[in-house]
Amino acid sequence: MAAIREPWGLSVLGAGSVSAEPSLAFVDLAVDLLAPTPKVAFAEAGAAVARLRETLREHGIPDADVSGSRLRLTSQYSGYGAERTFLGYTCEAKYTVRTEALDRLELLIEDAVTAGANRVDDVRFEVRDKPAMRDEARARAVEAARRKAEVYAEACGIDLGTVIHIEDVNPESVGGHGRSAGRADHEHDGTLSPGSVRVDAAVLLGFALLPAS
Structure with missing residues (x-):
């Protein structure tokens, strides 16, 4: 007992x-491009990033509400062992966008994807306090x-x-x-x-x- x-x-x-x-949202976006050479990968990703930044400004989002990373370059392969094949170079840049315009969130994501953010990793809703x-x-x-x-x-x-x-x-x-x-x-x-x-x-x-x- x-x-x-x-x-x-x-x-x-x-x-x-x-x-x-919720009173605001955080959207995790990424520019993720594959190219045959590092030079082309950096150039295409850089252009996509510039378009994305401009699109965000058009939506009234200041640069201070966009946290991002530098362009990251990695080699990409397909398969394993003797079947492994080189695909090219992936250039990636990730961004987190903060917005309080929840009524325009869907349009913001659509425009960001059109501008070059070919990956939407997450959408999180928050409150101010x-x-x-x-x-x-x-x-x-x-x-x-x-x-x-x-x-x-x-x-x-x-x-x-x-x-x-x-x-x-x-x-x-x-x-x-x-x-x-x-x-x-x-x-x-x-x-x-x-x-x-x-x-x-x-x-x-x-x-x-x-x-x-």
Whole structure:
């Protein structure tokens, strides 16, 4: 029969979440071209990058909202061993574009692809003040933990004392994996979707217990 070796009070886990409509989006684009020589690869990719930058400016996106990388050149082959065949040189440049014009996002992506961004790696939706959402989710997690503790204390015929332990918990571990799945200072970004941005939080609270008054 299981026994509590070191009884000290009541420990409860609480979870909370906050959702909000997205206010901006991040689009990961890439210019990825194959050419027979490095010179041609650099020239074609450079021209595509210039067209892409100009298209983004036409959409009102300043250069400061476009983070990118330098042109990267790699050799490309097909097959293995004796069947390996040289295909040419791939020149790649990746960009992340930030935009608040969500109503024109589809047109932005279409124009970027037309301009030369022949790869769309990801589209992520965000909110402007995510730290505030995370704080609210943590406050809701504390409220949920306290409500749970009050139910346990009332059912046991005792009073709930002060909080004597607070532990930040990885919210991903709350969904059935248990505390062993991970905890501590984990800044979880939540679930992102075109419809909403969700931020989760979880907390483990320890309460002292008092005799019923």
